[in-house]
Amino acid sequence: MNAMDAKIINAFLTECMNAFESMFGLKPEANEPHLMDVLAGHPWEISGLLGITGDVRGVVAFRLHKVLAGKMLSLSGLEYTPEEYEDTAIGLVSEFTNIIAGHAATAIKDYSIDISPPFCVMGPNHQIAWPRTYPVIVIPFVTTLGPFEVDVCLK
Numbered sequence: 001m002n003a004m005d006a007k008i009i010n011a012f013l014t015e016c017m018n019a020f021e022s023m024f025g026l027k028p029e030a031n032e033p034h035l036m037d038v039l040a041g042h043p044w045e046i047s048g049l050l051g052i053t054g055d056v057r058g059v060v061a062f063r064l065h066k067v068l069a070g071k072m073l074s075l076s077g078l079e080y081t082p083e084e085y086e087d088t089a090i091g092l093v094s095e096f097t098n099i100i101a102g103h104a105a106t107a108i109k110d111y112s113i114d115i116s117p118p119f120c121v122m123g124p125n126h127q128i129a130w131p132r133t134y135p136v137i138v139i140p141f142v143t144t145l146g147p148f149e150v151d152v153c154l155k
Helices: 003-024 066-076 082-107
Strands: 046-054 058-064 113-115 119-122 137-143 146-154
Touching: 003 066, 003 082, 003 137, 003 146, 046 082, 058 066, 058 082, 066 082, 066 146, 082 113, 082 119
Parallel strands: none
Antiparallel strands: 046 058, 046 113, 046 119, 058 146, 137 146
8 A cells, every 4th residue: 555545544543433423422443454355245234435536536324223323314304204215315425425535535635636526335245346456454443333344455
């Protein structure tokens, strides 16, 4: 990983932690990063995905369980019916991912990058088409309401 990659990754991690604190009053704590085995399964039920193009290309994913998404939804104050829960949770994760992307883009303005609008994938052991030739770095986090992770693959 070069200095540009580290600056971009750190911008996403910092903005993720800032968004959790400002939106939900939670202070996430990062655990030890590691490389992902892209062929292995995973426990996450929701992934907010961002594509990055420009000086650096790749994918950033914000991944969590439905339980944490539900707690975030409760803390957000949004109103919804039980029938609207899933769509509202996906909308919240998409917007949360979008806020992180916007703040990260501002923080890394020294580089020419474009960040796609977020896209959410939901379901047990859903698949993400990670590039096979570049490593995916996993940064696990814990909060008082549950774990999540940020996965980054840059080339």
